[in-house]
Amino acid sequence: MKKILIIDDEEDFCYFVKKNLEMTEYFEVAVCTDSAKAVQQVRQIRPDLILVDIMMPVIDGPSIVAELEESEDTKNIPFVFLTAMITNEETKKNKNIINDAYFVAKPVNVKELIYTINRLTQ
Template identity: 40%
Template sequence: MTSKRILVVDDEEAIREVVAACLQRLGGWEVLTATSGQEALQQASTEKPDAIVLDVMMPEMDGFAFLQQLRSNPETQPIPVVLLTANSYLPNPQLLPKLGVVLTISKPFLPIVLVKQIAQAMAW
C-alpha cells in the first residue's frame, strides 16, 4: 500500500513542524508543508495530496478563503480537509461539510489523538 500524502498548512512554524512530525512518525504518512494559503493552493494543484490539514487563522488568506479557492479549482476540489483551530467557535459550522471539511481539531491536541482522528475521518 502506498503512503498517503498530507499537506500541512499553518503560518506558525512550530505548529507546522509538530503536526508534520506527528503525521510522519505516528501515522507513517508523507507530509508536505506550506506557510500560507497561496503556497498551499499551488502545492495542492501540483502535488495532489490525499488530504490537507489546514490552520483556520492565517494572515493574508484565512482558512475559509483558502477553502473557497481550493473548491473552485476542479483539480483540487475533491481533496478532503481537516481544520486545525485554536478557536472553539467556528461561524456556520453546518457549512463545513459543503466545503469539504471532514474533521475539525482544536489546538492544543494530543499527537496520537490527532493521528487517530485523521485516520478515522479519512478511513485510512
C-alpha cells in the same frame, strides 16, 4: 503512505505536527507556511488530505478551502481545520464535525488527529 499537507503560518507548529505524524510511518507530510501559495502547493503535491489553519495572514483557511472546492481537480481532497478558535470539548461533543466540516482543536492531540485523518482517508 498517505500524503498530508499542513497549511499554517506558525512554522514550529507545523514542524512538530509533521514530526509526530511521520513517526507513525503511515504519513508523508509537507508543510506550507505561506497561505498565499497554499493552493498552488496543493496542485503540485496533490495530497490525500489537507490540514489547514483558520486564522492566517493574507488568506485565511476557509478562503483557501473555498478556492479548492471550486476547482474540479482539487474539490475532492478532504480537509481538516486545525484551530484555536474552538475547544477540545466542543470538537469532542460534535465528533469533530461542525457544519459539515472537520475540526481538530489546538493544541492538537496526536491520537485524535490521526483518528480524524483515518476517518477521512479510508
